[in-house]
Amino acid sequence: MNNNELQNLIGSWFPNQEANKVVETVPETEEGAEIKVPETVNPSLLSFSEEGSQFLNIAVKKEQLHDLMKRLKENPETNFDYLFCLTGMDWGKELGIVYHLESTKYRHQLVVRVNTDNRENPNFDTVCDIWKTAEFHEREVFDFFGIKFNNHPNLKYLFLTEGWEGYPLRKDYVDEVNMVIK
Amino acid sequence: MNISLSITKTIHEWLFSIMSETAASITEMILIATVYLAVFAVFGLYLVLLERKVAAWFQLRLGPNRVGFKGLFQTMADALKLVSKELTGTVKADKFLYNLAPYFVIVSALMALAVFPFTQEFQAFDINIGIFFLIAISSIGVIGILMGGWASNNKFALIGAMRSGVQTISYELSVGLSLLTMVLITGSLQLSEIVEVQKSGWLIIQGHIPAIIAFMVYMIAGTAETNRAPFDMVEAESELGAGFHTEYSGMKFAYFFLAEFINMFIIAAIATTIFFGAWLSPFGITESIPWLGVFWFLGKTLVIVFLMMWFRWTFPRLRVDQLLTLEWKYLLPINLVNIVIMAFVVWQNLIIQL
Amino acid sequence: MPLRKKMEPKTVNNNFKSEEYFINMGPQHPATHGVLRLLLTIDGEIIKKVEPDLGYIHRSIEKMCERDSYQQIVHLTDRMDYLSSHINNEAVCLTVENALQLEVPERVKVIRTIIGELTRIASHCLWWGVMGMDVGALTTYFYGFRDREMINDIFEETCGARLTMNYNIPGGVMYDIHPNFIQRTKDFVKHFKTKIPEYDRLLTGNVIFQKRMKGVGILSKEDAISFGASGPVGRGSGYSCDVRKHHPYSALDKVTFNESLKTAGDSLARYEVRIMEMWESLSIIEQLIDNIPEGDYKVATNAVIKLPKGEYYQKVETARGELGVYMVSTGTKNPYRVKFRSPGLSNISLLNHIAVGGKIGDLVATMATLDIVVPDIDR
Numbered sequence: 001m002n003n004n005e006l007q008n009l010i011g012s013w014f015p016n017q018e019a020n021k022v023v024e025t026v027p028e029t030e031e032g033a034e035i036k037v038p039e040t041v042n043p044s045l046l047s048f049s050e051e052g053s054q055f056l057n058i059a060v061k062k063e064q065l066h067d068l069m070k071r072l073k074e075n076p077e078t079n080f081d082y083l084f085c086l087t088g089m090d091w092g093k094e095l096g097i098v099y100h101l102e103s104t105k106y107r108h109q110l111v112v113r114v115n116t117d118n119r120e121n122p123n124f125d126t127v128c129d130i131w132k133t134a135e136f137h138e139r140e141v142f143d144f145f146g147i148k149f150n151n152h153p154n155l156k157y158l159f160l161t162e163g164w165e166g167y168p169l170r171k172d173y174v175d176e177v178n179m180v181i182k
Numbered sequence: 183m184n185i186s187l188s189i190t191k192t193i194h195e196w197l198f199s200i201m202s203e204t205a206a207s208i209t210e211m212i213l214i215a216t217v218y219l220a221v222f223a224v225f226g227l228y229l230v231l232l233e234r235k236v237a238a239w240f241q242l243r244l245g246p247n248r249v250g251f252k253g254l255f256q257t258m259a260d261a262l263k264l265v266s267k268e269l270t271g272t273v274k275a276d277k278f279l280y281n282l283a284p285y286f287v288i289v290s291a292l293m294a295l296a297v298f299p300f301t302q303e304f305q306a307f308d309i310n311i312g313i314f315f316l317i318a319i320s321s322i323g324v325i326g327i328l329m330g331g332w333a334s335n336n337k338f339a340l341i342g343a344m345r346s347g348v349q350t351i352s353y354e355l356s357v358g359l360s361l362l363t364m365v366l367i368t369g370s371l372q373l374s375e376i377v378e379v380q381k382s383g384w385l386i387i388q389g390h391i392p393a394i395i396a397f398m399v400y401m402i403a404g405t406a407e408t409n410r411a412p413f414d415m416v417e418a419e420s421e422l423g424a425g426f427h428t429e430y431s432g433m434k435f436a437y438f439f440l441a442e443f444i445n446m447f448i449i450a451a452i453a454t455t456i457f458f459g460a461w462l463s464p465f466g467i468t469e470s471i472p473w474l475g476v477f478w479f480l481g482k483t484l485v486i487v488f489l490m491m492w493f494r495w496t497f498p499r500l501r502v503d504q505l506l507t508l509e510w511k512y513l514l515p516i517n518l519v520n521i522v523i524m525a526f527v528v529w530q531n532l533i534i535q536l
Numbered sequence: 537m538p539l540r541k542k543m544e545p546k547t548v549n550n551n552f553k554s555e556e557y558f559i560n561m562g563p564q565h566p567a568t569h570g571v572l573r574l575l576l577t578i579d580g581e582i583i584k585k586v587e588p589d590l591g592y593i594h595r596s597i598e599k600m601c602e603r604d605s606y607q608q609i610v611h612l613t614d615r616m617d618y619l620s621s622h623i624n625n626e627a628v629c630l631t632v633e634n635a636l637q638l639e640v641p642e643r644v645k646v647i648r649t650i651i652g653e654l655t656r657i658a659s660h661c662l663w664w665g666v667m668g669m670d671v672g673a674l675t676t677y678f679y680g681f682r683d684r685e686m687i688n689d690i691f692e693e694t695c696g697a698r699l700t701m702n703y704n705i706p707g708g709v710m711y712d713i714h715p716n717f718i719q720r721t722k723d724f725v726k727h728f729k730t731k732i733p734e735y736d737r738l739l740t741g742n743v744i745f746q747k748r749m750k751g752v753g754i755l756s757k758e759d760a761i762s763f764g765a766s767g768p769v770g771r772g773s774g775y776s777c778d779v780r781k782h783h784p785y786s787a788l789d790k791v792t793f794n795e796s797l798k799t800a801g802d803s804l805a806r807y808e809v810r811i812m813e814m815w816e817s818l819s820i821i822e823q824l825i826d827n828i829p830e831g832d833y834k835v836a837t838n839a840v841i842k843l844p845k846g847e848y849y850q851k852v853e854t855a856r857g858e859l860g861v862y863m864v865s866t867g868t869k870n871p872y873r874v875k876f877r878s879p880g881l882s883n884i885s886l887l888n889h890i891a892v893g894g895k896i897g898d899l900v901a902t903m904a905t906l907d908i909v910v911p912d913i914d915r
Contacts, residue, residue: 052846081761084851085860085877100849100862100877104761104775107782133764136885144598159591159914169599181603241678337559341581341896411672412744420567420670421900496738498745499672501897502581 001077001108003056007048009078013071014045014064055100055111065114066125072101072110073130079103080110083131088141090170091115095122095147123148144169214306222295222444227257229443232484233491240495267432272335275429279333284430284437286326291441294319294448299373301461301475312373313365316452317358320407323445324350327409327416330438331426342425345502346416349406352509353413356403359517363396363524364389364456367533377460383536384459390534392524397457399517404449405490406505408442412497415505450486451479458482555579563592567670567900570910572884574899581895586888590881594914601874606632606706606841609874614700616876617912619659620854623652625704627861630785631850632706635843635865642787643831644708646824649787650721651691651703653817657728658687659855660810660817663907667807668739670904671748671897676739683731690720706841708834721825725818732814740811749804753890753902756801763889764882767857768813769906772806774799779853791823806905840869856880856907880912 001009046068047059060068072080085100096115102108116122126149128134138149139158146167149155157164166173173179193213197206231246231253238245246253271280294316296307309315324346331343367389368376379385386393406413417425427438454460459482461475468474500508527533562573571592577585597616601609606628613624626648633640661684668676688698694714695703703709739745755765760773770777778795780788796812798805843865851860857879864873883906891899 052844054849083764084766084858085849085862085875087862087873087875089864089873098862100860104777131764132759132762132889133882133885136881140881157591159594161591168596179599237674241675242682243678337557411674414672418672418897420672421896423565495675497673498668498739498742498748499897500744501748501895503895504744504747 001106003050003108006056006078006108006110009075010058010068010072011046011048014068016045053111055109057111057113059113059115062114062116062124065112066127066130068112069099069127069130072112078110079105081105081131083127083133083137086134086137086141088145088147088169089115090145092171093117093119095119095145095170097124097141097147099127121148122146123150125150126152128152143167146170218295218306219292222292222447223440225447226440226443227261229447229487230260230439231257232487233443233494236488236491237495240492261436264436265433269432269434270429271431272429274335276333276335279329280429281434283326283330283333284434284441286329287323287441288437288444290319290322290326291444291448295444295451297373298451298455298479299377299460300479301472302374302377303472304476305374308372308374310370310372312376313361313371313452313456316448317354317361320357320445320448321350321354323441326441327426330430334426334429336429338422338424339426339428342416342418342422342428345418346409346426348502349409349413349415349505352506353403353406353513356399356509356513356517357407359514359521360396360400360403361452361456363392363517363521366521366524366528367393373455373460376456377462380459380462383534384457384462386457388533388535389524389527390532392520392527393457395516395520396524397453399513399520400453400457401486401489403509403513404453405493406509408445408449408490410442410446410490411494412499413505414494414499415502418499420499446487446490447483450483450490453486454479454482458486556584562589567903568910569666569903569908572908572910572913574887576896576899578896583891583894583896583899586891586899588884588887590884590914592914593911595911597915598874598876601871603870605869606843606871609871610704610706611702613876614702615911616878616915617854617856617859617880617909618699619662619909620652620655620856621700622648622655622703623852623854624859625702626652626786627850627852627854627859629704629706630852631848631861631863632841632843634850635846635848635863636706636837636841638707638835638837640708640835641831641833642829643833645787646828647709647713647833648704649791650821650824650828651694651701652786653820654687654690654721654724656817656855657814658684660814661687663810663855663904664735664739667904667907670900671745673739673742673745676735679731679735679738683728686724686727690717690724693717693720705834707837708832710834712833713828718825718828721821725821725825728814728818732811735811740807746804748897748901749802749807749905751802752894752898753803753905754801755886755890757799759886759889760801763886765857765886766879766882767853767855767907768796768806768809769857769883769886771796772798772809772905773801777858779851779858783851785850785852787824788820791820793820803902803905810907842867842869843871851877854879856909856912857883876915878912878915880908880910884908884913 045061045064049057072078080101080103082102082104083099084102087098089096089098094115094117096113099112101110101112114124124147126134126138128138135154136158138152139155141147142149142155143157143160144167166175194210197210201209235245246256249256249259297309297312297315299305327346328343331339331346364385365371367385368379370376386397409416427435430438461479463469463474463478556577556579559576559578560573561576562568563571568574573589573592575587575589576583597612600612604612610625610628613628614621616624661680665677665680691701692698694717695701695711755773757773757775760770760775765773765775766777774797776795776797781795793816796809796816798809845865845867848863849860851858859879860877862875862877863871866872887903887906891902894902
């Protein structure tokens, strides 16, 4: 499945109610207006982008993250059964996770991103019930970004000593002893 | 008991001429024990060197070659280092048992040496239940290992010790039964008489097929008795670190180490005595020079020791349940059937006598 | 000022049944190949639970990358999976080259692939030796090292280093290959073809070894995918995951080779996959060694490399499995974020799944077939 087909399929899972209202009104007008509709109002709650990346990127709200992931894995047409990379991100203001997915059957790849601007108590739903590999990778993210994962079976520090202060891979982390900054 | 302490007649007579009979006997025993201790401590060290050289040969290396001529003093230097090392131990160890264990192991190993007939004359202690004594003594050593593992207060040591117990109890049976198979031919447990019987052919030839089976079973079980690879479950360095002697250092560790090598020598020496005619030369070629018996005895023993080293440096280790499967499902039934075959052979007088 | 802020021992919270006890395997243990700590819950000899405790040599390479320039990052990656250092370097270089849309000369691609495959063989040689040692056959170690040494000598002659090679730079390789390189590589291939059967005679065919490995540590294909297993661990379960096949890089699209696959999923399958991989690597080297194209060994890059704004992902197949480099650039001379998706972390995460129910000996043998390199897990 190429990126466009993926975008159409996955986008249809989470229809935007507001977009539907707009679409309903469309047939009354000229046909040319139909093309403009997706540009102005996104028909899906997900937003897609291919800019600056070799993969199709999906940005999802954290409420829909677990639903989306479950369907990506279980839908026979997408079948993203291989989570090959799970990256914690500090975007400056926001914290986020980037999931790289691949289907071992169709060999198509996809990137799912989720962000939160809550730096004090960031939390997302775990995906380790969907891909078992996520258990350790989420623990790694918890170590270095302090992002908590709801329903994670064993959420504790993987690499760091218990009681470590701060989250080392966040951009605002300061450690005068161990970090050498040029 | 028939105690024949006849190593050197001159010393014997001299001792008895200067003191009372009891005192002379005791002095003589102590003297012999001291000589054995000294000789076999050094011999054990050279077995270690031999093992290292053999290992190096198998592993495309040179082995120790710096200390002394061709590395001959390497193990001496190692022993010296071990003597000078600090004796460490765990805080919550059971001090009494912890300290007793290495002596238990080394003493039981050295005790077994007393009964071997190195030549017709050179036998410290010709007891009439020789083989029984050997089997009994060789299984006492495991108590030392169990004690050491238990008292160390270390879980790895404990697992090693428990494995050792399980292993020795199982393989004891095979060692005993395979030797018993041979006793059917000799009709005696006394080692000197067993050698006497072999003057008309080594027992492995006399007993032909069942004897060869018994020898193979004995070698497998004997290797397991000494806790050497492929049966080194007790130490299993990749699993348990060092097994039962994890918490021992310095000379106490050296006792365990030395005991392992002396035990290997003992297993090989028993095989030599029972299967390969002890000090008897092949076809009686040196019958006229009795003291060459030592050469033949040690020669045959070292060949079997080499065989055991060959095992060690070639085979991977068994798993603990496979170890028990091998004994209880294969070796023991084979052994029992083999005894019946041997009994039949003896009964029908199918023994090959030269 | 203390070097480490917190060094209290990690506490363990256990709810044991009465027969169960706890063993601390590592961080100083011969079977864990480095400073890996396994918290084992054991009932007698039977493993009830394995919990890896990582981080003893975590150096936070990802954080260091955010500070360093793109050329410097290459040198950090050596220290992750030090047994496939060349391939790690290659991953970063490919990422940077893709981002700059830099076309490297054919010669560079071929050289990179040959050395990459040599690295793979060297790594598997070491693994084979250590694998034998873990199941108690100590002799294998020296046989494996004998052949690995020849590869290291070839590397030393060409790039001056034996282990952490740093031979790749963005835009090519640092120096041209040594004049002896081709001949020595051919000699090695000829030599090694007689040695793999020797490996089989010494260890693979041994009845004790077979008994130890067969049916132990079984990983199903579904679990392999779900746990993100890659490399020989995944392929031993019949999961076709060779990056060289599915996403070929460098000169790997010009050669023909078979993906080594076994379907049993047990320790023996993983072992056999690695032996088969050595044969395949030899075949790849043979196809390329006579056809190294003439040309430059590097293309000039700017002294200060600045990647265009965007995100870049590159995966390569190291000796242990799939290494991914995820690089986010904001257009400055340093990356904004670098993530290394290491094969080791995914592979160690499935240890609990496949080791439970086995004996302590099984755990050691299974762990050896996972071929763990601790710095690769603790980046």
